Amino acid sequence: MSDGPVYDKVALIGLGLIASSMFWAGRRAGLAGHVSGYARTQATRDTAREIGLCDSVCDSAAAAVADADLVVLAVPVGAMGAVAAEIAPHLKPGATVTDVGSVKRRVIEDVGPHLPDHVHFVPGHPLAGTEHSGPESGFATLFRNRWCLLVPAPGTSPDAVLRLRRYWEGMGAQVDEMEADHHDLVLAVTSHTPHLIAYTMVGVADDMRRVTDSEVIKYSAAGFRDFTRIAASDPTMWRDVFLTNKDATLEVLGRFTEELFALQRAIRTGDGALLHDYFTRTRAIRRGIIEAGQDTDAPDFGRAKVER
Amino acid sequence: MSDGPVYDKVALIGLGLIASSMFWAGRRAGLAGHVSGYARTQATRDTAREIGLCDSVCDSAAAAVADADLVVLAVPVGAMGAVAAEIAPHLKPGATVTDVGSVKRRVIEDVGPHLPDHVHFVPGHPLAGTEHSGPESGFATLFRNRWCLLVPAPGTSPDAVLRLRRYWEGMGAQVDEMEADHHDLVLAVTSHTPHLIAYTMVGVADDMRRVTDSEVIKYSAAGFRDFTRIAASDPTMWRDVFLTNKDATLEVLGRFTEELFALQRAIRTGDGALLHDYFTRTRAIRRGIIEAGQDTDAPDFGRAKVER
Missing domain, CATH: 3.40.50.720 (NAD(P)-binding Rossmann-like Domain)
Incomplete structure (x- = not known):
């Protein structure tokens, strides 16, 4: 071209x-x-x-x-x-x-x-x-x-x-x-905060003594595996991201913990309707991403669906 | 056989x-x-x-x-x-x-x-x-x-x-x-809590009015995309998981927020050494998972590395 x-x-x-x-x-x-x-x-x-x-x-x-x-x-x-x-x-x-x-x-x-x-x-x-x-x-x-x-x-x-x-x-x-500031906020939502959360979850798993390392690793097929991939990213690059996009990251983190506490409370009080509604709403965003061409609908990222 | x-x-x-x-x-x-x-x-x-x-x-x-x-x-x-x-x-x-x-x-x-x-x-x-x-x-x-x-x-x-x-x-x-109780704790770490966190992060993105839906979706190539995949799982199944594995999930969530606050504080105070050490440690867990055969080393789940 x-x-x-x-x-x-x-x-x-x-x-x-x-x-x-x-x-x-x-x-x-x-x-x-x-x-x-x-x-x-x-x-x-x-x-x-x-x-x-x-x-x-x-x-x-x-x-x-x-x-x-x-x-x-x-x-x-x-x-x-x-x-x-x-x-x-x-x-x-x-x-x-x-x-x-x-x-x-x-x-x-x-x-x-x-x-x-x-x-x-x-x-x-x-x-x-x-x-x-x-x-x-x-x-x-x-x-x-x-x-x-x-x-x-x-x-x-x-x-x-x-x-x-x-x-x-x-x-x-x-x-x-x-515009630069808008970029930094959008990325705090779509990339920086998700990375920090993944790092945290992997760190928690590593710390839990009753759940030995080998078990965490062995049985990681579920959601945790995706977190470990994200949390394997370059430490120097990500340290700098958080230190230099501090305000936007802290703002999104504040909202994240607020929402997490609401879901945690729903678990504690047994509010199944709140959980179900929340999980139904998030499913729609995934569909939007697939329609926008930013990911495929193939199940589980590359574990291709094969003939029956 | x-x-x-x-x-x-x-x-x-x-x-x-x-x-x-x-x-x-x-x-x-x-x-x-x-x-x-x-x-x-x-x-x-x-x-x-x-x-x-x-x-x-x-x-x-x-x-x-x-x-x-x-x-x-x-x-x-x-x-x-x-x-x-x-x-x-x-x-x-x-x-x-x-x-x-x-x-x-x-x-x-x-x-x-x-x-x-x-x-x-x-x-x-x-x-x-x-x-x-x-x-x-x-x-x-x-x-x-x-x-x-x-x-x-x-x-x-x-x-x-x-x-x-x-x-x-x-x-x-x-x-x-x-043993059943041990199973429930291990899964709370490797699967249940990561799913709740992914649901939460996707919900936060959906809520942020200054970051429009279309931008969140359009620019989701980074870590957020994996979260949306996890957060697209069946709402009824996951509602039941959290309601029926309440104690273990709440325990792991408590540890998660504790760690997250420590990292948040490091960002606020500019403690780059703490962040770098943390991110370096989590990288090792990823290597363990690949060595355990629970995932491949292919970058980004199925975006296969091709010839140069």
Whole structure:
């Protein structure tokens, strides 16, 4: 569909799940003339070189961004500011800087002030991921049919935004634009709080001495198994998410505990009608998600229904 | 592996996800000479007849259990007692009665007193399911590599237990025996409380007016999607689970909120080290589950990793 690369040179700063998937997805679609990469640790750079991740792997972020038309900050949210300060003097005039952080207000506050006026800053967030992390976890179809939210400040060059949109669409994503604070609240509901809850439930299971580890693991076929998958996500990334999207997360958590206490009270008092009504209502939301194409109706995520 | 059917006649009382999967799994493995079925509603019985579910579909539970060597109670936990009272006079001497309820102490209390001395009562619980329900949701491989827990009272005929074990193993399950109260606590941790939490989180998302329904649904790719799957499970079944496993669920919920408040406090005070340590610990449990064969390491449940 595209006529030639969207960018002549793309620099990926941080080489984890998202950046490595961007490399493979972009290569498949021919979206970049050259992709340079940089990772903080020598071990990650070595792995990237071994598996052919990026056309060139640089030993400094400054070297990676030299002459790049698009710079992608793909590090934990808490590290974005320092990386921006490091690369700022080396950015090509007219380049676009974006990021893939799960929180947007804090990234804008931390990154924005470091960037020179001669670059375009278009913060972004692809809503895609798995519980795996690191340079070997990426794959070309991670973004297919997933949303990527762009959060440009008012006044940002429409051309720069459009070009970045074409880049994400070329990797298979659908692109929407959103205001930063609204993004952070929506994600607190759909992603951040659910992750915190999953982490908590898995921690509780680990703590219960009467229910030995082996039993929790052995009999995890039910709902708990999905929680453990969520709770296996990258600890550094998620620590930073909660610390940098504090207000929205605490607000949603407050509502969550309020609702949980209402259901807990219904259990204690034996109010079956309340429970049944509640569980019937939540079922409808699931149907909406399937109709919206964000999941399949296949039972139990990939345990495919087979012939009888 | 088996030489002929394990039971000459099996009666399935209730024709939802579990019973219909038992029929298809048993037919594939040749485990029963004849399977009779009964469902409370005419609509379900009609559907069963249309899709060939069961060798015979009866219009009363009494007719279904006549001459059956194994009777399987596959109705919501809250309905078990009434069904037991109804079938008791019609049970064949020497028959085995089992159930598939998610709670065991209450089923034993509700069903046991109705059964005549001339039958064997071996309560059971297959740890398998999907978010779908009803007679059309079953499939033959549902129990493959899943656990089925049997909870026989002390003094139960070893032959009756062994035979039921062979039946479940014939459907692909692994079988363990467990004491009823311990079962209820283990399941409160691994299944019941996670389901309640998922229901709650989905309810919160539905309630937040500033985050419209369409956005919650549209951007659900992250952790929330798994919650909606869990929260789409059968409302009647889950209402009964919480009402009948009240004590264990409330105990685990108490621990859950205690832990959640500790994490919430860490977010509020900015204690990144506590969060990082917690998230690192939960990751290890996930590895245990994969090593125990209760899930695959494929990222994101069925979004298969493809070639780069």
